[in-house]
Amino acid sequence: MGDGNSTVAAVQRALEVLHTTVGKLSQEYGDTLGIRRLVSDVARLSDDLAELGPPDPQHRPGPVPEELEEIPDVEYDASMWTDAEHEGFGAPDRHAP
Secondary structure, eight states: OHHHHHHHHHHHHHHHHHHHHHHHHHHHHOSOHHHHHHHHHHHHHHHHHHTOOSOOTTOOOOOOGGGSOOOOOSOOOGGGGTTOOBTTTBOTTOOOO
8 A cells, every 4th residue: 555655654764863863962962861762762663663554454544633623712603592492301392181
């Protein structure tokens, strides 16, 4: 699957940039615990990527995050709820037996 390979290659390039940038931080900060952790984390991410192998052929990919629709956090028009039943109360014109 060509798309998966290009995605893995993109992650690999990003990790290479991260490795280089963490190396620059190491020169700036010296051998600190935080730097050692960052170096270790980047190495672990690279190892994890290398161990992925091919994707499971049964896997159905979900939507790409850019394709998700953002729903605005605004009040809905109250007329949208006209004639709606209230959960637990039922329709306003019906009564319990």
